Amino acid sequence: MKSRFSDAMTLAVVLAILLFILAPILVLLFSAFDGGNIFRFPPRTYSLRWFEAAFNHPEYRSSLWISTLLGVIATVIAVSLASLAAFGLVRGRPRYRFAVEVLLLAPLTLPLVVWAIALLSIYAELGMNGTLTGLILAHVTITLPFAARIMIATLNEIDPRLEAAAKSLGATPVQVLRRITLPLALPGLLSSSAIAFLVSFNDVVVTTLIAGAGWITFPVRTFSRLRTEGIDPTTIAIGAMIVAFTLLLILVGQRLFQLSRRF
Amino acid sequence: MKRIACYAAVAAVGLFPCLPASAQDFSGHTLTVGTWGGDIERLLREHVAGPLEAKTGAKVEFLLGGSGDRLSKMAAERNNPTMDVTFQNIYEAPLALKDGLVAAPDAAAVPNAADVWPGMNEGCYAMSLVGLGIAYSKSLFPEPPEWADLWQPEFKGMMAYAPYPSSEGDGMLAVAARVAGADEHNPDAAFAKLAELGAPKLTYSSLDEVLSLMDSGEIAAAPMISGYVISNLENYEGIGFVFPQDPGPVLVRDMVCQVANSPEPELAQMFIDLALSVETQAAYAKELNFGPTNSKVELSESEAANVINTPEEVASLLQMDWPYVIAQRSAWTDRWNKEIMGQ
Amino acid sequence: MNQIPDIKPHTTAMLVGPAAALMFGVFVLPFLFLLVLSFWSQVPGSLQFDTYLTVLNYARIFGDSYYLGGLWTTLWLSGLVTVICLLLAMPLARWIVLRAGPAKGLLIGLSILPLVCGALLPTLGLVNLLSPLGFINGALKSLGLIQSSLPLLGNITGVAIGLVQAFLPLMILPLITTMERLPQEYEKAAMSLGARRLVVWQRIILPLLLPGIVAGSLLVFCASLTAFVTPQVLGQGKVVTFASLAYQQAALVLDWPFASALAIVMLIFLGLAGMLGALVTRKFGKAS
Numbered sequence: 001m002k003s004r005f006s007d008a009m010t011l012a013v014v015l016a017i018l019l020f021i022l023a024p025i026l027v028l029l030f031s032a033f034d035g036g037n038i039f040r041f042p043p044r045t046y047s048l049r050w051f052e053a054a055f056n057h058p059e060y061r062s063s064l065w066i067s068t069l070l071g072v073i074a075t076v077i078a079v080s081l082a083s084l085a086a087f088g089l090v091r092g093r094p095r096y097r098f099a100v101e102v103l104l105l106a107p108l109t110l111p112l113v114v115w116a117i118a119l120l121s122i123y124a125e126l127g128m129n130g131t132l133t134g135l136i137l138a139h140v141t142i143t144l145p146f147a148a149r150i151m152i153a154t155l156n157e158i159d160p161r162l163e164a165a166a167k168s169l170g171a172t173p174v175q176v177l178r179r180i181t182l183p184l185a186l187p188g189l190l191s192s193s194a195i196a197f198l199v200s201f202n203d204v205v206v207t208t209l210i211a212g213a214g215w216i217t218f219p220v221r222t223f224s225r226l227r228t229e230g231i232d233p234t235t236i237a238i239g240a241m242i243v244a245f246t247l248l249l250i251l252v253g254q255r256l257f258q259l260s261r262r263f
Numbered sequence: 264m265k266r267i268a269c270y271a272a273v274a275a276v277g278l279f280p281c282l283p284a285s286a287q288d289f290s291g292h293t294l295t296v297g298t299w300g301g302d303i304e305r306l307l308r309e310h311v312a313g314p315l316e317a318k319t320g321a322k323v324e325f326l327l328g329g330s331g332d333r334l335s336k337m338a339a340e341r342n343n344p345t346m347d348v349t350f351q352n353i354y355e356a357p358l359a360l361k362d363g364l365v366a367a368p369d370a371a372a373v374p375n376a377a378d379v380w381p382g383m384n385e386g387c388y389a390m391s392l393v394g395l396g397i398a399y400s401k402s403l404f405p406e407p408p409e410w411a412d413l414w415q416p417e418f419k420g421m422m423a424y425a426p427y428p429s430s431e432g433d434g435m436l437a438v439a440a441r442v443a444g445a446d447e448h449n450p451d452a453a454f455a456k457l458a459e460l461g462a463p464k465l466t467y468s469s470l471d472e473v474l475s476l477m478d479s480g481e482i483a484a485a486p487m488i489s490g491y492v493i494s495n496l497e498n499y500e501g502i503g504f505v506f507p508q509d510p511g512p513v514l515v516r517d518m519v520c521q522v523a524n525s526p527e528p529e530l531a532q533m534f535i536d537l538a539l540s541v542e543t544q545a546a547y548a549k550e551l552n553f554g555p556t557n558s559k560v561e562l563s564e565s566e567a568a569n570v571i572n573t574p575e576e577v578a579s580l581l582q583m584d585w586p587y588v589i590a591q592r593s594a595w596t597d598r599w600n601k602e603i604m605g606q
Numbered sequence: 607m608n609q610i611p612d613i614k615p616h617t618t619a620m621l622v623g624p625a626a627a628l629m630f631g632v633f634v635l636p637f638l639f640l641l642v643l644s645f646w647s648q649v650p651g652s653l654q655f656d657t658y659l660t661v662l663n664y665a666r667i668f669g670d671s672y673y674l675g676g677l678w679t680t681l682w683l684s685g686l687v688t689v690i691c692l693l694l695a696m697p698l699a700r701w702i703v704l705r706a707g708p709a710k711g712l713l714i715g716l717s718i719l720p721l722v723c724g725a726l727l728p729t730l731g732l733v734n735l736l737s738p739l740g741f742i743n744g745a746l747k748s749l750g751l752i753q754s755s756l757p758l759l760g761n762i763t764g765v766a767i768g769l770v771q772a773f774l775p776l777m778i779l780p781l782i783t784t785m786e787r788l789p790q791e792y793e794k795a796a797m798s799l800g801a802r803r804l805v806v807w808q809r810i811i812l813p814l815l816l817p818g819i820v821a822g823s824l825l826v827f828c829a830s831l832t833a834f835v836t837p838q839v840l841g842q843g844k845v846v847t848f849a850s851l852a853y854q855q856a857a858l859v860l861d862w863p864f865a866s867a868l869a870i871v872m873l874i875f876l877g878l879a880g881m882l883g884a885l886v887t888r889k890f891g892k893a894s
Contacts, residue, residue, distance in 0.1 A: 140632075194718060
């Protein structure tokens with residue numbers, strides 16, 4: 001009896017926390033269907049006009065594509081580098097472990113605008129300003145700390161004796177990696193990829209200063225009119241679609257994952 | 264390599280200044296233009312970039328952001344610029360020219376610059392004229408207010424300001440100084456007077472924030488730049504906008520600049536020339552309520568109502584000593600933070 | 607646990623090398639530039655630097671309670687946000703891992719949504735909910751719980767709410783990741799042996815979750831420390847934070863030397879806080 005009560009309490013707490021996280025996003029979803037010209041909640045009239053506008057706006061489409069592409073490239077590089085480094089630090093336990101851990105976290109402690117201005121000055125001296133390489137390097141640098149931190153935590157949790165046991169049973173290093181380490185590290189890899197991608201996808205400050213004209217991302221486009229004109233309701237509709245798409249992706253991904261396990 | 268090409272281009276311009284633009288083929292070239300996103304980008308695409316691309320075969324790309332971002336960018340990459348043309352504020356243009364970041368206005372290379380009202384191409388080419396007026400809540404001000412009306416005690420602490428430093432903030436200081444019987448060269452008077460309005464209820468980072476709170480009467484008024492506010496009035500029935508008389512609205516200009524030593528100086532000049540043309544300037548006025556700087560633009564009475572477009576109107580505006588204000592920027596920011604925000 | 611490294615030193619160096627090299631080139635070099643810059647000064651009314659070395663920028667920060675106050679507020683606010691995130695994320699992550707069953711993926715997805723659409727849109731949504739005439743005050747008033755609106759915007763409360771909402775995913779994901787690896791049998795075994803819940807938590811669960819807690823806390827703390835949009839919008843410009851000060855100086859005043867000095871001073875504070883934390887942990891560790 002007591003445990004059922006505490007179960008119900010736990011559930012209530014969990015739902016309350018979820019509601020808190022999601023409330024602003026619910027506002028966003030509602031406002032996307034507003035028929036008016038401005039961001040308003042609750043909406044006064046409902047319409048799909050901003051969704052239509054989103055699909056008829058080639059600039060938004062191309063900037064969403066650029067954001068996605070940049071996010072994927074930055075994530076792949078950042079998560080790979082972070083995983084390798086985390087593996088080295090956790091398994092190798094070098095004397096310089098603490099120093100490198102601090103170095104891998106450090107970019108999170110500077111205000112991005114100050115760092116981006118300094119980076120742009122250096123890029124300009126090297127002739128790298130406005131290039132895609134420079135932009136990707138900058139995005140990898142702001143996403144790597146997130147991935148590194150999560151991968152260090154993940155690998156810390158994996159008992160090295162599992163790997164040692166597999167090795168002593170005659171597994172090659174590649175087999176150990178494929179059969180033992182990677183599956184155990186998978187949740188960490190997924191988490192760090194998700195966070196790295198989202199940090200890159202949503203960055204405004206660094207991209208505004210570092211990106212060349214051919215690489216205007218979706219958030220940069222959104223913010224470039226914020227002070228002068230205010231928010232474009234089209235952006236809200238796009239935000240709502242991104243939310244829906246993310247959830248769909250997770251559901252489909254989970255289903256595929258379960259299917260792949262069954263066979 | 265890039266630099267050599269750039270010098271070559273500069274030399275070519277020097278040698279053949281009168282060469283008609285249409286005679287040249289710029290296909291394969293890319294012109295980079297830094298500007299604000301939204302309607303400005305759309306209008307520039309329609310009226311400037313499109314025709315330029317058709318005429319020269321070059322490609323025009325827009326680099327979006329705020330004007331502060333662009334000034335930072337120009338300064339950081341001063342030895343190796345990537346932008347060719349950039350849109351800046353009235354106070355940023357002379358600063359950029361003084362520091363050698365932009366090329367001085369040149370009516371020989373940009374013919375339409377000669378049609379700009381005299382004396383306005385300060386630092387860069389004058390693109391549009393807007394004024395700092397009062398956006399106000401109609402429920403609190405049945406009649407359009409004068410500047411002095413904002414100092415009524417019941418509105419204390421009910422203002423909204425843009426983040427400082429900005430042309431809105433400096434403009435409001437200039438107004439406060441004049442309400443106190445001085446001008447911006449007397450910062451003590453300006454800050455003391457402005458402090459009487461109380462700490463602002465809101466420092467806004469987007470137009471929506473201030474307009475929705477003003478619509479519901481939580482914010483009484485805000486010094487705001489004409490143009491977008493006027494275009495937004497139809498969305499908010501509870502908000503009005505007025506150009507006060509005493510002193511007049513503070514003149515604010517958008518400027519278009521040719522970046523110094525940029526990769527495509529000739530295309531940049533052609534772009535600016537098209538931006539200053541009667542056609543583009545008229546579109547700015549009709550669609551955005553931005554006043555034309557080109558003296559040959561003619562507007563109908565209804566179009567001209569919300570727009571600053573005559574020399575008489577310009578003369579009635581409060582013109583600030585921007586170079587002086589810019590030199591005080593750091594000190595005034597400290598004072599703003601403490602005496603206005605932190606009271 | 608064995609203390610012998612599992613991989614050879616030069617392999618370790620090769621694994622760590624690429625990430626460290628990238629950080630050195632793209633982060634440390636600009637940082638060194640900032641360090642030098644912070645000892646220069648800006649020529650008034652110009653974008654040029656005066657390269658005469660001076661500690662004027664630092665004197666200005668340490669001589670002014672406004673800047674020190676802003677940095678201090680940001681430090682404790684980030685700490686507060688981290689603690690709240692930990693307290694909220696712990697039950698949520700645990701419930702998702704242990705109880706959610708087939709809904710797990712969906713729930714993880716829902717809990718990271720605040721990161722999905724950037725800082726701006728959810729923050730504007732929060733403004734609507736928290737404003738004096740907004741949903742929360744309206745609901746509380748109609749329930750008769752309050753007479754006049756609670757001030758939830760333009761103060762620390764609003765900023766803290768916004769930061770917790772925005773950065774909770776940074777705590778939830780690492781926690782879920784480490785909890786997945788936590789064998790449930792440990793807990794059950796300890797309970798069946800008659801250990802009290804608190805003891806089980808203290809002795810078994812918390813130590814095993816520690817890497818996740820450390821990762822999540824560091825990420826939330828640092829993200830709050832440098833967050834710009836959320837504090838700016840929810841604080842309505844009235845809450846002075848590290849990021850707003852740095853942005854004002856770097857992007858609006860264009861006094862890069864001073865902005866650099868602000869960033870360096872914050873780093874010094876962080877270093878001191880970290881050393882203090884390490885000292886306390888060591889003492890605490892010895893005592894217990």
